[in-house]
Amino acid sequence: HVQLVESGGGSVQAGGSLTLSCASAGYTISTYYRVFCMGWFRQAPGKGREGVAGIDSDGTIKYADSVKGRFTISKDNAKNTLYLQMNSLKPEDTALYYCAADATCYTNELKLAAKVSKRDFGYWGQGTQVTVS
Numbered sequence: 001h002v003q004l005v006e007s008g009g010g011s012v013q014a015g016g017s018l019t020l021s022c023a024s025a026g027y028t029i030s031t032y033y034r035v036f037c038m039g040w041f042r043q044a045p046g047k048g049r050e051g052v053a054g055i056d057s058d059g060t061i062k063y064a065d066s067v068k069g070r071f072t073i074s075k076d077n078a079k080n081t082l083y084l085q086m087n088s089l090k091p092e093d094t095a096l097y098y099c100a101a102d103a104t105c106y107t108n109e110l111k112l113a114a115k116v117s118k119r120d121f122g123y124w125g126q127g128t129q130v131t132v133s
């Protein structure tokens with residue numbers, strides 16, 4: 001059983017910053033966290049869920065073009081925790097942000113990009129709201 005719990009969302013003014021966290025629990029992910037692919041996704045009202053960033057077990061990272069240079073994804077294997085540092089926030093970043101994990105993870109940049117693009121993750125959190133005004 002895998003549990004993902006996001007935190008750190010809130011309301012900020014445009015140009016501000018937030019850091020999201022995703023804590024993982026459960027035997028499988030706790031034991032093999034290092035080899036999991038992890039990702040952040042978001043869903044704005046009336047829109048589909050889109051990939052924001054992904055990181056594989058080798059530390060390869062992919063970002064959506066819309067967040068490149070502003071968002072930073074990182075993974076603390078010792079704490080089984082995923083982070084998303086968000087700077088220079090814009091109103092269009094307003095969305096429900098989800099953390100996701102998947103045990104099928106190849107250390108390949110193209111495969112990571114496809115995984116994020118197709119939302120090919122087996123485990124999902126409940127989401128944390130980010131509102132930028």
